[in-house]
Amino acid sequence: MAQASAGLHEPVRVMVVDQDPVLRRLVRHALDARFVLSEAQDGFDALDAYLEERFDIVVIGERLGSCDARQVVEYIRGQANDSRTFIVVLFWDLSPAGEFALLHAGANDCLRLPFYREVFRARMEVGLRHIRMTQQLEQAYMRIEAQMRTVADLQKKLVPSLAQEVPGFRVRHLYQPSGLASGDYYDCLSLPSGGVRVVVADVSGHGARAAFIMAMVRTVVRAGTARGASIEYLLATTNTQLLETVGDESDFVTIFLADVDPALGRLRFASAGHCPGLLRVGTQVEPLAASTPMLGFFPLEFRVEERAFPPGSGLLLYTDGLYEWEMASGEQLGVDRFVALAAEAICEPTVYLDALMHRLEEAGEMPPVFTDDVTALWVETDPTWRSVVFRVEAAPAQVRQVVRQAVEWAAEMPPEMRDAVELAVVEACANVVRYAYGEGGGVLELRVAVAPGSLVRFQVVDYGRPFDPPERWGLPEETSSSGRGLFLIHTLMDRVHYGRMEGANVLTLEKRWEGACQNCM
Amino acid sequence: MPELHVETKGTEVWVRYDGEITFDVVEDLKVRMETVFAAPNWKTLIFDLEGVDFLDSSGIGFFVILNNRCSQSGQKLILFRLRPQLRKTLALVNMLHFFCIADDQDDVDANLVD
Structure with a gap:
């Protein structure tokens, strides 16, 4: 199907449809050189012409032969799914209910015949402004979308693939951004100790702003880890950076950072306002709660906790998008129900995040429809080491x-x-x-x-x-x-x-x- | 630390050591070798390594020092009866050709300093 005239300065394509040649001539004479007019006598012929060459404005009379004005309007708005074309209906005699029905079906304007040429021209000017505004909005949206795609493309490069095997560990991840750009961050970095540093963070909000803050958090974590920084230092630095940049705004970050050291059989971790990580040791699962509030609001001191992490132990980190969704019953799944389901999933002999998703689907009696970014990261030490x-x-x-x-x-x-x-x-x-x-x-x-x-x-x-x-x-x-x-x-x-x-x-x-x-x- | 057996036969000094020659014993060995270097009238130092099963870079450095001292005073160091393990270590650092190595008495005799 052809597109309606795209440029802001191209002629506006108008079609008038009515069996009365006098009416069509009236319309023709009312339009100036900015408009290019096509004419049709029959309603279906008009729709054929519309499908061939989309028009910017369609003027519909009362006498259309095989169909009526409302059917033409409904076709354009309904089957053709066209909300751009400006539709004017001309009528000799129409009840208020009939006019309401036409406007309700999608007509932009209804004009009683006979019309004054100046009034008709004024109505067409309205149509013209409507078209120009729609075009401007579309172009602005395309520019914004292009920028968002640029942000999203850049962010894809910031998200680790975790494809490279880390000797001594099994690492699995799940990442589903809700839009083009996401505020979730996860990572798994090798440490000089032979262990790994795992992190999952969640920036408030979505889109470019969240993606920008996510990139900031990632830079602090990655650069700091490469220089041998401790968990406490990374949290303090991230908080300081956030306070300096968005401290007086509503943005915040929750984050869970953990160092797994298989040689010492030790887990060191700290959580700032993040949902509880799940530690599996043997067949026991312990939720690891946050010890400080979220980052980005006020200066904080951070406390790192320790747990034993013998061979075969595992840690599940995730973001709240994984449990903030509506089940078939209309209830939210919620963190408590999620923790119970996840605890079962990570006690399986082999942990797959797909299996966790399957459990969520069973519990919700429907495939989860996530409205937020969703991230999960599972790391376990190889039990054979x-x-x-x-x-x-x-x-x-x-x-x-x-x-x-x-x-x-x-x-x-x-x-x-x-x-x-x-x-x-x-x-x-x-x-x-x-x-x-x-x-x-x-x-x-x-x-x-x-x-x-x-x-x-x-x-x-x-x-x-x-x-x-x-x-x-x-x-x-x-x-x-x-x-x-x-x-x-x-x-x-x-x-x-x-x-x-x-x-x-x-x-x-x-x-x-x-x-x-x-x-x- | 194992004993360092030293025996003088004419102008030859025979030294035998059993064990490892690694960073933890090298400093002590250097001290003990001072008595050998202080002895008069010998021309060839034959270091019997049949009982040495492990040599690290400190051990290699120890023999480089012995070799340098011998060369500087017109004497000669012969490494005698190296185990394959030690040969491999010396080969790794391209030092096999640097030392005079003898596998048996005939090799020693052929390399003695007149």
Whole structure:
């Protein structure tokens, strides 16, 4: 179907339909050069012409042959779903009820015949203004929509795919923005400790404004985590940023931040006004309530809580969109009902968020119709992983002894790999003994995790001065008596990563044994 | 820490050590080797490594120091009877060709300093 004239300065296309040639001539003579007129005698012919070439204004007389004016109006507004075309009905004799019916069916104007040419022209001017305003609104809407799409496209890039596997963890997520742009944020970031930092946040409102604030929260969380910032620091910084930018407005953010450390079997978390996270340990589920109000209203102090997180434990974070929807009964699902359903879902041997959605559908006796952004994030430690932590004074003999114990503990790695791994760990620990602490000495922590049949991870942790890893780790001159340790570490291990976290230097060494072992000894 | 066995045979000094040569024992070994270097009239230092099963970069550095000192004073260091494990470690850091290595007495004899 053709479109009505789109440009604001193009001629306005008018069709007049009536069997009376005199009436059509009256209309023709009343229009000036801004209007291009088409004529039809029969109502159905007029509709055929309308479908071929949409008109900006349709003038309908009383004598249409095969149908009447109301049928034409109803067709245009109903079947053709056209609310733009301006419709004027001319009549000789019409009751108030008939006029009401025509206007109710969608006519914009009704004009009694015979009309004064000036009055008719004035009515057409009204139509013209209506058309121009509609066009302006459409163009403004298109511009706004284009901007919203730009915001949405940018935001899509901010939402993590979480496609990359995090060794030792199973991570699943669900993300359904209610519009083009969303105020929900979720993330799962690897920590130098070998653990992960998970976050789910919910910005008040929807659309571009919420998306902008969401981007701000994401930047604070990501940049802070990359620099080893604590949960408390991230919450305080986010709150400060919000107070500085939207502190005197009604915007706010609820957020749940948690660090999962499988080596220590520990969960550290804080929630600012966010719906309760659900911690599963064994078959027990504990709702983790917020300890502070939402962010963005006033300065706050944050308190981080701890829970045990043994192998196989899991944490479910989500936003309120997941439970603020209406069931078939007309009631809201509500947080209590949701927590009960989610607690059952996350106690299944394998947790799938699709299964959680299925439970919601059963409870609501209908597929959930979400009106808010919906986000859920599930993280659990791989129950098959084993881990242990050795702690020792950073003194040479003790450290060498603990490395032997640690390698012995991870004895299931292939024998040909064992010496290579031990040598790399010895080198890493020797660096701590030499450089981490001054005269006073300190502690060396050796965290070991084994994924049966596939991977061993050693983490050498000290609380001494920050380590500045060199960008190059080549070999020194042959006559040099030092400088080969880092080369050996990087050559012998598959992955080496240094990070500083909460006052600790954490050097992570990983070795996989699927396939051929490189540089095994 | 295991014993360092030192035996002098003419112009040869034979040193044997059993255990690991790693960062935790290297400083002590350096001190004990001072008595060897203080002894007069030897030309070749033969370090028997048959009983050494683990060597780290500190251990490699220890032998580099011994080798440098010998070279500077016209003496020679021979690493004797390296286990495959130690050969692999030296190979990883491209140091196999840096040292004089002897697998048996004939190799030692062929490398003695006149």
